Amino acid sequence: MAQQRIVLRNCGVIDPMQISTYLDRDGFKALKKALAGVTQEQIIDEIKLSGLRGRGGAGFPCGLKWELAGKAQVDEKYVICNADEGEIGTFKDRYILERDPFTLIEAMAIAGYAIGAKRGYIYLRAEYHCLLDLLKNAIGQAKEGGFLDQFDIDIREGAGAYICGEESALMDSIEGKRGEVRYRPPFPPSRGLWGKPTIINNVETLMNIPQIIFNGGHWFSQLGTEQSKGTKVFSVSGDVKKPGVYELVLGSRLRELVEGLALAEKVKMVQVGGATGRIIPYEMIDMPLAFESILGAGAIIVFNETRDIIDIVYRVMEFLAEECCGKCTPCREGTEVMVEILERFSRGGGLETDISLLEEVASAMMLSSLCGLGQAAPIPVVNSLQYFRSVYENRIRQN
Numbered sequence: 001m002a003q004q005r006i007v008l009r010n011c012g013v014i015d016p017m018q019i020s021t022y023l024d025r026d027g028f029k030a031l032k033k034a035l036a037g038v039t040q041e042q043i044i045d046e047i048k049l050s051g052l053r054g055r056g057g058a059g060f061p062c063g064l065k066w067e068l069a070g071k072a073q074v075d076e077k078y079v080i081c082n083a084d085e086g087e088i089g090t091f092k093d094r095y096i097l098e099r100d101p102f103t104l105i106e107a108m109a110i111a112g113y114a115i116g117a118k119r120g121y122i123y124l125r126a127e128y129h130c131l132l133d134l135l136k137n138a139i140g141q142a143k144e145g146g147f148l149d150q151f152d153i154d155i156r157e158g159a160g161a162y163i164c165g166e167e168s169a170l171m172d173s174i175e176g177k178r179g180e181v182r183y184r185p186p187f188p189p190s191r192g193l194w195g196k197p198t199i200i201n202n203v204e205t206l207m208n209i210p211q212i213i214f215n216g217g218h219w220f221s222q223l224g225t226e227q228s229k230g231t232k233v234f235s236v237s238g239d240v241k242k243p244g245v246y247e248l249v250l251g252s253r254l255r256e257l258v259e260g261l262a263l264a265e266k267v268k269m270v271q272v273g274g275a276t277g278r279i280i281p282y283e284m285i286d287m288p289l290a291f292e293s294i295l296g297a298g299a300i301i302v303f304n305e306t307r308d309i310i311d312i313v314y315r316v317m318e319f320l321a322e323e324c325c326g327k328c329t330p331c332r333e334g335t336e337v338m339v340e341i342l343e344r345f346s347r348g349g350g351l352e353t354d355i356s357l358l359e360e361v362a363s364a365m366m367l368s369s370l371c372g373l374g375q376a377a378p379i380p381v382v383n384s385l386q387y388f389r390s391v392y393e394n395r396i397r398q399n
């Protein structure tokens with residue numbers, strides 16, 4: 001199974017500390033093309049034509065987001081790159097940032113021109129402090145080269161909270177507040193950072209932009225499936241012989257990635273998409289990796305036959321309960337109740353009423369939580385009950 005490198009095309013090829021090596025690979029040509037006679041609307045049309053959807057988890061159409069912010073008739077607008085990468089099992093953005101910071105900078109400058117913003121922020125995960133100097137160096141060299149004359153980029157470091165990857169909490173964090181989810185609408189393209197129109201995109205989403213502008217939206221739209229265009233970068237970990245970062249055309253089979261590239265054996269289940277991602281049994285491993293079937297942020301965690309589904313789900317829920325911002329009741333209380341029940345099962349017990357209670361709490365959380373954390377937190381639990389229900393039932397019988 002061959003990888004196709006659009007996002008990772010420069011990774012391992014250029015020197016991330018030397019802009020000249022990026023320029024040798026057509027670096028900043030897409031920005032030059034954009035600034036030389038292409039209108040802001042034409043850029044946005046090209047992104048819309050490409051079919052590019054957000055790679056941070058939700059899959060929102062990138063061009064539509066840019067169009068909404070572009071249309072806002074105000075002087076001050078912002079571009080934010082979400083490099084928080086707090087999702088369990090995700091390390092693709094770090095891989096990209098440490099190998100090719102220049103494509104990201106070029107993409108942010110194109111985004112700034114397209115929507116009419118003069119300033120951008122990279123919101124960097126606290127644990128990625130080691131990348132700060134590398135990013136500052138890249139921004140400095142881009143400035144010296146005259147590529148950031150009309151657009152300034154600053155870096156804001158996170159403080160170690162998973163919720164700050166959620167776009168509205170992230171904006172609160174940049175504004176110097178405690179990172180908590182905002183009520184929506186309004187959405188960021190109309191009212192975002194400091195109340196101004198803002199686009200927020202994941203690192204990987206932005207990495208596609210220069211190639212789309214350079215080669216055209218039509219070129220990009222020919223790759224992938226009906227609703228999932230281009231490639232996706234996956235972070236593969238767990239019970240595999242070759243953990244790592246892989247880029248595949250969207251629509252490729254999960255089996256090709258897990259067994260073909262990462263060389264997993266005796267797979268029992270796979271979690272796709274991070275902490276709140278779906279857990280599927282081995283029998284479903286031929287599922288295509290696409291927004292219309294299964295995707296999320298691209299974290300693939302593989303579990304072999306020695307793993308216990310309840311332990312996995314319990315640990316994930318503990319993490320989510322700890323990281324919940326506490327603002328809305330369904331998520332704050334729901335995650336705690338689930339931890340309590342799952343702990344009982346993990347100790348080898350479980351009450352007769354526990355399974356139905358888990359299902360009831362799950363549906364309340366999904367329907368009424370304020371943000372994606374609470375809405376998606378029950379997914380692994382629901383999947384585990386769907387595919388491994390007998391494990392729970394056997395524990396109850398052991399009482």
Ligand SMILES: Cc1cc2nc3c(=O)[nH]c(=O)nc-3n(C[C@H](O)[C@H](O)[C@H](O)COP(=O)(O)O)c2cc1C
Binds near residue numbers: 056057058082163202
């Ligand atoms: C709890 C939570 C954590 C999130 N963490 C991240 C993250 O670390 N990185 C990211 O790009 N998006 C994250 N998101 C998604 C963002 O809210 C947002 O959808 C994304 O940055 C938009 O960019 P995209 O359209 O390019 O995907 C998170 C969402 C939730 C609900």
